[in-house]
Every structure is written in C-alpha cells, then in structure tokens.
Amino acid sequence: MKECYQIKEPQELSDYLKEQGRDAFNDWDYQLQTNYGFVHKLKNGQVAFFDNHFNQKAILFDTEKCFDEIIKADKFPIDNLEQEMFDVEGDRMKTFHLQADHYRQHLNNVLKFDFQEINKEAAQAYLKKVIGRFIKKLTTPTDVVALISVIGELVKQETNGKWFLEKRYGTYNPIYEPNIVTADGNVFLISSNIIGKVKWRVSSLDHIFIDVQSKLTEPIKWKNYSKGRDNLIMIE
Numbered sequence: 001m002k003e004c005y006q007i008k009e010p011q012e013l014s015d016y017l018k019e020q021g022r023d024a025f026n027d028w029d030y031q032l033q034t035n036y037g038f039v040h041k042l043k044n045g046q047v048a049f050f051d052n053h054f055n056q057k058a059i060l061f062d063t064e065k066c067f068d069e070i071i072k073a074d075k076f077p078i079d080n081l082e083q084e085m086f087d088v089e090g091d092r093m094k095t096f097h098l099q100a101d102h103y104r105q106h107l108n109n110v111l112k113f114d115f116q117e118i119n120k121e122a123a124q125a126y127l128k129k130v131i132g133r134f135i136k137k138l139t140t141p142t143d144v145v146a147l148i149s150v151i152g153e154l155v156k157q158e159t160n161g162k163w164f165l166e167k168r169y170g171t172y173n174p175i176y177e178p179n180i181v182t183a184d185g186n187v188f189l190i191s192s193n194i195i196g197k198v199k200w201r202v203s204s205l206d207h208i209f210i211d212v213q214s215k216l217t218e219p220i221k222w223k224n225y226s227k228g229r230d231n232l233i234m235i236e
Helices: 010-019 064-073 090-098 100-111 120-135 141-159 190-199 205-213
Strands: 005-008 038-041 047-050 058-061 162-169 174-181 186-188 232-234
Touching: 005 010, 005 064, 010 047, 010 058, 047 064, 058 064, 090 162, 090 174, 100 120, 100 141, 120 141, 120 190, 120 205, 141 162, 141 174, 141 186, 141 190, 141 205, 174 190, 190 205
Parallel strands: none
Antiparallel strands: 005 058, 038 047, 047 058, 162 174, 162 232, 174 186
C-alpha cells in the first residue's frame, strides 16, 4: 500500500511552504495539544507537520484525510527521538496489566533463571541480578520494564491495587508509564521506584514493600493525583 505522506528534513519542508506562500514558523494553522507539533493546512489539500522545535524530521501529508487517520491512530510514522524504556516496549505498554508472564519469561531467559511463577523469591533474584548487570552496563530498558511488571504484580496483589498508565508525549508519539493505585486509594509510583532501585543499586526487595506500607510519609492520594488529569488510564 502506497504511503500517503513524505518524511522530510525541516528545512526542505520549510522551503516547500515558502513556495506555497507560507512561513513555516509563523503561518501555521494550529498546534496539537498532544505533542505540541505545528500543523499547516495548505490550499492544495496537503498538510504539513513540524515538531515543537522545528528541528527534527517533518512530515508532508498528501491529504487532510491521511493526516486525520494518523491523528486518530495516535501514531506518527516517526519514532520518538528520546526512546525511553517505555518507548522501546511499544504497544505492549497499552496492555501492561496482562504482560507479567511475558516479562517473567524475558527475565528468566536473560538472567538464566527458571522461575515458573512470580513470587518474592523470584522477584528478589531478578532485582539482584539486573542490578549486577547494570553495574556491568549490560542491563537493557526491557530488563527494567520487566522488573517493574513482575515486582509491580506483587505490590498490586499485596495492596489489592490496580495498574494505571500515565500517558504523555514524546516528540511525536505517546509514552505510557505504568503505576499502581492501591485499594486504599494511594498512588504508588512503582516505575520511578524500580528505576531508582536499579540506578542506586538497592537490591533488597523488602525496601519496596516497606515503601508501599510506610506510614512515615504522607501517601499520594489518587483523588488528588488524578484531579484535572485526563491522561491517566485505568487498566486494572
């Protein structure tokens, strides 16, 4: 199937707009509320898209219909430059609550374990070995996401909680970060917690469950955290 768009260097598309009597930086029609890119609707029916800083790949869509389909799909045909760990996992993040077994198998394969279920013994072994590999600069983004998944499942079970995704945007496309809300209505930021444990080489699983149950710090309440935010997606 023929693609209905062309990916161009920003200067090239800017020059093309100049031929159409438009200034790329000043004559745009509107700015997207997702990735904050700039949109030009041309008289010939084409649509031009520039990133928020006008310095990355730009896109010329053949028709407005083509552009609208991309917007509806919420997926531009260019990867985010940042490629955060959640980017690397792609659409799998949308069903993160169903991926624990997949990530258990990933960790078994990478770390040479044979755990058949997710329990604290397995999670402790995974965490310790991922940190060991991190020190040797062998840990991948998928390894850390896998830790978030398997340890998060244990936290979810212990707190009778639910997964939710926090949706934000990179240069082009959405990024989904998973976290947990407990039955008591407390938000536990499992993603940043695990990332921090790996970064600072804190290999004790007990620290995570102490953090979850801690009464020493004021909990983040879901009703406050979610107020006025339409980018939070409950996925159970």
